[in-house]
Amino acid sequence: MLKLTKxxxxxxxxxxxxxxxATLAPAGEPVPVVSARAIGDLFPVPRRLLAEALKQLQQDGIVNSTRGAHGGYRLSRAATEISLGEVISSLEGEPSLTSCAGLGAAGSNHSCEVEPVCPIRSPLARLRTGIWTLFEGITLQSLTDRAIDPNALFAGVAEENDGFSATG
Amino acid sequence: MLKLTKxxxxxxxxxxxxxxxATLAPAGEPVPVVSARAIGDLFPVPRRLLAEALKQLQQDGIVNSTRGAHGGYRLSRAATEISLGEVISSLEGEPSLTSCAGLGAAGSNHSCEVEPVCPIRSPLARLRTGIWTLFEGITLQSLTDRAIDPNALFAGVAEENDGFSATG
DNA sequence: CCAATTGGCACTAATCTAGAGCTAATCGAA
DNA sequence: TTCGATTAGCTCTAGATTAGTGCCAATTGG
Known part of the structure; x- marks a missing residue:
């Protein structure tokens, strides 16, 4: 299914x-730390899964974590510097769209039997890149804005993307 | 996972x-009929699943089927008139992206507990629409072209989409 | 009648997802 | 030091989804 995971x-x-x-914090100061428990109290989502997601985001450098009492998480960067693509890549891996294609379309070393004659690999690889570019062009900041201009979501889509530096 | 099914x-x-x-057929004549077996002989994919996919596409009016000996499938329309969105919608349902949101964002009658306070529903709903619009703008014809201009994939993305007429 | 084909149903096995349990490590405060 | 709050890491289970197979009916042409 073409769906994000919980x-x-x-x-x-x-x-x-x-x-x-972070927006509420005065500029210059480090952003406040929020615990997974606090977030779980605000939104009716299972705390454990929330904590797992945050742990993953920490490992991929999207949030910083502080352990111990009064510990918690905060964004490692400004919300304008965090892309949706980076988040999705962290939480559910690179969207491959098809089973055969990893993102390295050039040095494909996988075992897709269809590849030599597959009529959709190349087009779908580009489509995949397109979706990825779409995600890369959406910042966490733009997700935070409640009333968002739909067209703003597509900024960057028409531009070519030559790498996925946010991932590694 | 953000992936298409087999x-x-x-x-x-x-x-x-x-x-x-269809491209090889002379204009004016009905396009030739190809059996699932023939396609399965060309590409190393399980014939049965191929047949299942084709059956689904037939039910959604994307291909026409002919039963009996010498039966098979052919496109119901020109490849330029079939959108990738329509195909994906047929084969794996409308891409909902999040678990809560059906496409009818207005009369949401579902049971998402987070909804009243969910900070991502509205932005992701627009993102979902964006992906959908991306799919709608890609024709089967453009997938058929082997050497495709990446930017061509994004035609229609920046335009607003007010309906999903291809689906119903 | 016979062979080829689509159509429909049920079934199994593998994989993925969602969620919970438990324990260790870290930190602040009493 | 002791204790509570918190993140971090691991395993486990149940459910859903996916991939694939089997079987047979209906249709069509020879």
């Missing part, structure tokens, strides 16, 4: 909340 | 092949 939803909810909190 | 892959392979065959 983990990704929960992670996005947490990130949007963290972005909100 | 059924969709197989269906797309079949459709691209059917589009190729």
């Amino acid at each position: 983990r990704t939803e929960y992670g996005l909810i947490a990130l949007v909340h963290l972005a909100d909190q | 059924r969709t892959e197989y269906g797309l392979i079949a459709l691209v092949h059917l589009a190729d065959q």
Whole structure:
């Protein structure tokens, strides 16, 4: 199915909340730390899965974590510097769209039997890149804005993307 | 996972092949009929699943089927008149992206507990629409072209979409 | 009648998802 | 030091989804 996992939803909810909190903080100061428990109290989502999502986001450098009492999470960067693509890549892996194609379309070393004659690999690879570019062009900040201009979501889509530096 | 199902892959392979065959036919004549067996002989994909995908496409009016000996499938329309969105919608349902949101964002009658406070529903609903619009703007014909201009894939993305007429 | 084909139903096995349980490590405060 | 709150890591289970197969009916042409 072409659907995000719950983990990704929960992670996005947490990130949007963290972005909100960061906005409220005075500039110059480090953004406030919010615990998974606090987020779980605000939104009716299972705390454990919320914590798992946040842990994953921490491992991929999207949030910083502080352990111990009064610990929690905060965005590692400004919300304008975090792309939806980066978040989705962290929480559910790179969207491959088809089973055969990893993102490295050039040095494909996988075992797709169809490849030599597959009539859709190349077109779908580009489509995949297109969706990915769409995600890359959407910042966490733009998700935070409640009343969003739909066209703003597509900024960057028409531009070519030559790498996925946010992932590795 | 943000991935198409095998059924969709197989269906797309079949459709691209059917589009190729239709291109070879002289204009004015009905396009040739290709059996699932023939497609299964060309591409190393399970025939049964190929047939299932084609059956689904038939039920949604994307291909026409002929039963009996020398039966098979052919595109119901020109490849330029079949959108990728229509195909994906047929083969794996409307891409909902999040678990809560059906496409009818207005009269949402579902049971998402997060909804009253969900900070991502509205933005992701627009993102979903964006992806859908992306799919709608890609024709089967453009998938058939082997060397495709990446930017061509994004035609129609920046335009607003007020309906999903291709689906029903 | 016979062979080829689509159409429909049920079934199994593998994979993925959602969620919970448990424990260790870390930190602040009493 | 002791204790509570928190993140971090691991395993486990149940459910849903996906991939694939089997079987047979209906249709069509020879």
